[in-house]
Amino acid sequence: MDANSTTAHKRVNPLPTAPLVAPPAQAHPLAIPVPEVVELGAPITTLERIYRTEGGSGATLRMARTAATDFKREFTATGTPAHVSTHDLITLPYPTKFGLWRAPASPSPFLFITNRLVIVRWADTDGRRRTLLWEPSDTELDGNTPYFATLQARTPKPLLGMMVHFKATVLERLSEVGIDAAEVDYVAFDHLHTQDVRHLIGTTKPQADISPNAPVPAWLPNAKLVVQRTELEAMRDLHPLQRPWYQPETYVDLAPERILPIDGDRLLAPGVAIIRTPGHATGNQTLVLNTDTGVWALSENMIATECLTPEHSKIPGVKGWARSWGQEVILNANVLETTAAQYNSCVVEKTLVDRSQRDSRFLQFFPTSELTARPMVSPGTSPTFVHGSLRHGA
Template identity: 60%
Template sequence: MKLAWQDHDVIHMPTLGTRITLFDCLDEVPGGYGAKLDSARTQAKAFRTEFAATGTPDSVTTCDLVTLPYPTKFGLFRASRAIAPFLSLTNRMLVIRWRESDGRRRVLLFEPSDYELGENTPYFAALIRRTPGALRSLSTTRHGTVTGHLARLGIRPEDVDYLMFDHLHTQDLRRWIGTTEPQADLGGTVKPVFPNAKVIVQRPELLAMSRLHPLQQPWYQPETYESVPPEAFLAVDGALLLGPGIAVVATPGHVHGNQTLVLNTSTGIWASSENAIATECLTPEHSRLPGIARWARTWQQEVVLNANTIETTAEQYNSLILEKTLVDRSQADPRFLQFFPSSELTASWTNPGTSPTFTHKALTHR
């Protein structure tokens, strides 16, 4: 499959922000994944101090998008003893605003999922076909749309500078960044909702999408990237400081090009990704979810992964430890960390045994 950027200089484009070199050495650590784990902890501790000194953004706002079913065996990898085969995840968008040193205003949308088109992802499309309509209506709740939330916040689409996802599973970006050719399912050539926005994505994920591995194929929609404008992408290599108290850090494993949003706020440092689906997955010893604490004790593993593709399990574990080391403890309950899952485990009566012990529900900074 030929994607839009394959004969274009997108993979050679200069990136934005200020390069963070502190994590560059992680790939070069000799001695295997155990040695890399130790190095990840050390580098994350060093970065915490530097990052806190960069300031804070002007504001961070959380917008609920959709709650939907997700297999328990994926979300609580090997650890859960819940009887329910599915749990519920709530996908949320973060709206981050800041000013550059020259006074220019910036807007970043993190996880602005077009969930209507996301339903065409092979895994979810197959699940929808197998699920009776009445059951789908019970298990899926649409809370709001990306454009609806922005209108409520008084943000014009043309004022959005950056779109960013922790990874591109399920994402169809055609409506957001437009297309260069007519799209049969969308009624013609698509004009972008966000005409000035660039998509921040790790370079390895862009490159991988042109030839997906069978483990990856159920979770991507590569055909939707054939006619999007390649200049809409900003290829990132590793970690960058985007603005005051705003950084992107490479956290590979869940997918090869996974990335994490890191924010410094009035309550301290937060990280957001889908490496885990609940903050208690980073401190499983405090979890009341059936099986979680016991599994962590038995296997001496201090985190519980979100593992649907299992691209590189040990690498994802190390990435989650890096996130765990970066963040501060919750002021609401210090047993848990300020890790904000981009899709967070949500209690539902339809899914016994999957109600989280603690949820953030929102990440807010003003």
């Protein structure tokens, strides 16, 4: 890149880059309901070895590879779900220094990611059909997250309208595929950064901002939130490093019976598992699916599948940074709660998944918020390869 092009790129700042105002610290723990842990599906014991390994961090990383290899063999033998599909909800800016951590060479302060709803369906042993929504984000209320709320307040509305592209709501996507909202059994997220779930599962009391006169009615009247117990407990009393990314006050009036805390790794159905992948957030978890093309992992630990094989990335800076530092994955790291643990979690995902049938250099890791090319406003951040969508079954 010559000097002139560098200067031109530096003028392309899609959103203000001034430091954000820190959200107020929590004065005391919040009374967020944390019900008893449930035995949802079947426990997965194979991966427990990762968290019981004695010795140094290197030993834990080696065990992560071994345990993930063993689990993949077991998991593929369980079968496949009846249906998997992805559906775009919103494309929005995200800080480049978080999404690609220390690797990018782009002068753009923001890259773009597309958040997608994932619909998974299967039949229980008694023949009852089950429906899981993965990442059913309420794109309107999620914007109240302290980090993004401050960013929006500092951005002129015409510019914000150019940067943020709303595609559809969760209810609109369900309607498009012919699923009644009452059919949804479970909702889950890889972690609860930004998420406000009050519309999804309702509240027990009126909410001043969205329903001042009555409890919030649930969009999904029979759905329950599947979440790692550790994340619910962490939200009760957040550290200042965590606070900009959560809306913990919105969880206080959730009905305890609408929450299903799990503790660790669970096989929900043939070819459907939720496994813990801590690091990006305390209670981070990954959806693992077995499909016609093999095993997929879906999370926000990375924003592009090439972040698992950076040696094949054409994003400026990524390949060189990974080679120079001897690191095999590029983290999505906005909090850095436990960076080494997140690295190990990414290696678990990398070990579990199969290679893409479209391009074998890349893996069937599908970021729930996937890097999206916007070269005119975010030069040097276009992905080398995107999945775009995932379809399996009827």
